[in-house]
Amino acid sequence: MKKELQHLFRMNKLPHIWCPGCGNGIVLRTIGQAIHESGIDIDRTVIVSGIGCSSRSTGYMNFDTVHTTHGRALAFATGIKISEPDLNVFVITGDGDATAIGGNHFIHAARRNIDLNVILFNNNIYGMTGGQYSPMTPQGDLATTSPYGNVENNFDIPKLAIAAGATYVGRSTTYHDKLLVSVIKEGIKNKGFSLTEAITMCPVSYGRKNKYGDGADMIVWQKENSVNIKAAEKLGADKVKGKYIIGELYNQSKPEYNDLYNNIISRLQREGGYC
Amino acid sequence: MENKPRLIQGNRAVAEGAIAAGVNFFAGYPITPSTEIAEILAELLPKNGGKFIQMEDEIAGMAATIGASLTGKKAFTASSGPGISLKQENVGYAQITETPCVIVNVQRLGPSTGGPTLPSQGDIMQARWGSHGDGPIITLCPISVPECFSMTITAVNLSEKFRTPVYLMLDEVVGHMRERIVIPNKEDIEIVDRKRTDKKPGEYKPYAVEEGSKVPDFADFGQGYKWHVTGLIHDETGFPSNSTKEVKKLLDRLMTKFDDHLDEIIMYEELEIEDAETVIVAYGSVARSAISAVKRLREAGEKVGVFIPKTIWPFPEQRLREIAQGPCKRIISAEMNYGQLSLEIERIVVKYVDFDTALKSNGLIITPEELMDKVRGGNIL
């Protein structure tokens, strides 16, 4: 690891628990890089995660960190951010954590436009429990709980977030790690709910079963199946069908929850407090 | 100078008690019969510089409450039956992470949606064992509007002192009735804050305890301590551990956390106990009926007393056992459920006295007449 990033990690807790070929380590590093480059005060930064492989990230990150209950990271983070709005609050979550068990918190945190930086590790599977299908497992793919092929549809996570009210949405992959850093950084700049969908890979519990090869093959797959939004605009919808559109997908500012609430507090205090 | 007497509802007394206790955060979800607490705090908290948020569901209400407490705030939530059931996983999270918070449960009749406006005391065992696993909990039960105020402050103080979730259990009768209260002056209210660490970042071990203490010192988030909070079994550094030695060490400490402090936690009231041959044990609104019954029975010359636990968990076991070993020949446990706390009471007293129950669970409070009948050997209940 680069020396300039080491203070952001709990070096004595590494190496991480993730399997060989897993992309989570790459995403973790890009979060560190983005935090480093954005220059935010790390003593005033809290990182919150749920349950699952990606959510183990908080254990490795040298901040005030909370490894919460399954699906609930955004709700814990909301309490932290509202009670102390000056803190920078990040949420690390997975596809199962954020879009299945935590789906309600996901849409409501976006709706409130509360200033949280969410990095959603999408590996298309429940990895920690050994490969059950998630809302992001592609239709037809195999998982231990879809032994005959998954019949369910997926979410388009960025569209879900935008529809719910997020003000910054980006997506990148572990192959496009530089872009991933820049998307996360832009999310940090946005005062409001920011989502980065990080496409990562799980060769052990998902790739192997579906004959996608090892981690190296899967990262190549990411390269071949992603199109930058700028290129995609030129290519047209037909040519990018079925591919991940990556880059900055949405960036539109809107009043942030805490700003609005704090206006009320200021107004009430001008009018004279209760006690 | 004493404040002017007021007529207020139990739920309002809880909300005003929270403000008096220094609560500066509430996250919750509307549910009958606890909603007034949220409504009143939505009005009072921002006026006092605090924060109120109505979350998307009950689970989120509990999660946000714990999150706020990690930044050092006094955090509070309120709900009822179905909502309390939904909060349980995160109540366990507060137990294992030792995050102070207060959960008000204005009990309604269950199970399930049950009777939203019907009084009940059916959540007494849920308060103790509702979340999976063994965890520490303090549970308080006020019987009046003034106690709703004062015991809310006690609940907040105990949660801070012992870094534990505390349940404040009302029933619909106590929550909704209006009664006289004189709010004490600010300077007469004792406020307890959790002990903050005096260690420097880098030296701080978030779950290490000092000799003679079982409560670790706290570091507010955002102060540079960079500590890790997890619901996994952890060692004193706060990081997950699979060592069976660490498992036992943590759980032993959690489950004996209150043992040396029972006199600070346990509250009860007793009336006409000294020569009583029959003692009614009752809590919440039922205790009010029991006091009425005892007064009337005493007027008729009958030797009856009442024991009112205000702290339900940990239960005032020692005092009740002393009563059972005294002149008392019969103990009657009265509650609005099918005999939840009665199990605990029976366990404590059955060796020394005849044990009986006065139970009612039809959505109506037990009346003094029903208790008098029970004392006299009748069976209208």
Next chain:
Amino acid sequence: MSRKKFRISGSGGQGVITLGIILAEAAIQDGKLAVQSQSYGPEARGGASKCEVIISDEDIFYPKVIIPDILISMSQKAAEKYGDEIEENGIIIVDSSMVENFVNDKAKIYNLPITQLAREEFGSPLYANILMLGALVGITEVVSLDKMKEAIQIRLSRGYEINVRALERGYEEAKKIL
């Protein structure tokens, strides 16, 4: 007075709960003890709304009213539901513009056309509850008229003057039939 139990019954929207709260508030401001409760579910039977108040010089423990000393009946339905439940020699005040043929042998019954007065003299049936409160004071003198005005001041956020006039009018109407 050592202890008086009141049941105020009517139908939803008549302000019977407000009536009960102001009554209890006045007692508190008069240095007495009071408990007010309202009922839901099986206690509040079909369409009839009720509110209960206990006023006492001594501590009040059991907070509910089983049999009242004083019953106020402001709707036909409430009269049918609760009209029988009264202590021997109790007092029943009936809004005779809302309730027909009220009979109860155990109690003394006072018939007053409260809602009609509210309509005719105050332009709205909404003042019926405060008129009834005035009548209650006139008949029982449970608290003074001044304390009742103080309670109105505390409990009603607006319309103090007109409500005080309604209170006084109810009081006066009650005195006429005593």
